[in-house]
Amino acid sequence: EVQLLESGGGLVQPGGSLRLSCAVSGFTFSSYTMSWVRQAPGKGLEWVSSISANGASTDYADSVKGRFTFSRDNSKNTLYLQMSNLRVDDTAVYYCARTALPVGHFDSWGQGTLVTVSS
Amino acid sequence: DIQMTQSPSTLSASVGDRVTITCRASQSVSSWLAWYQQKPGKAPKILIYKASNLESGVPSRFSGSGSGTEFTLTISSLQPDDFATYYCQEYKIYPLTFGGGTKVEIK
Numbered sequence: 001e002v003q004l005l006e007s008g009g010g011l012v013q014p015g016g017s018l019r020l021s022c023a024v025s026g027f028t029f030s031s032y033t034m035s036w037v038r039q040a041p042g043k044g045l046e047w048v049s050s051i052s053a054n055g056a057s058t059d060y061a062d063s064v065k066g067r068f069t070f071s072r073d074n075s076k077n078t079l080y081l082q083m084s085n086l087r088v089d090d091t092a093v094y095y096c097a098r099t100a101l102p103v104g105h106f107d108s109w110g111q112g113t114l115v116t117v118s119s
Numbered sequence: 120d121i122q123m124t125q126s127p128s129t130l131s132a133s134v135g136d137r138v139t140i141t142c143r144a145s146q147s148v149s150s151w152l153a154w155y156q157q158k159p160g161k162a163p164k165i166l167i168y169k170a171s172n173l174e175s176g177v178p179s180r181f182s183g184s185g186s187g188t189e190f191t192l193t194i195s196s197l198q199p200d201d202f203a204t205y206y207c208q209e210y211k212i213y214p215l216t217f218g219g220g221t222k223v224e225i226k
Contacts, residue, residue, distance in 0.1 A: 100165075
């Protein structure tokens, strides 16, 4: 069974930093592109970042570029999202998601972790 | 960036109704379009990929059509479990973008 489990969310002050993790199981992690998608309270879905299967390539939404860093450890089946210089509008539930092979939709999602940026 | 526009934003319907949701892309995405269902407090769930392919395990009352810039999600006979919010998403090119969502409510 495919499982994705996010952790690391919480309350942080504006300008602060936080690192999210996503532990995965049930599939060959090193074969898949993975992504983060977020959802602000009461709002729609927003793609944040994607990382290639080997971790060599990343893409970011303009809203987080230069502040967030997406990485992965294929030996630990874990994703990391390092978030810095956080802003109030980064407040959201952050989901990790698997990109289906060979096409590119998100076929599996974690349950999400809430990040609240507030003073 | 490609903009995805869904309509309507809210839809009131009854059990048994045929429901259609539209998604328009600001430029062609070919068939690189997915539809997701999301219920309150839950992660999104894939329904349709590559515009018209039904994800395994998804009931056949869901169908998708379209290509290029115009797409539709149809629920042939709305069931109580289908009251939720639906999102389209293009995955032709980064940045990946979602539509604003369509909330299907009980009439």
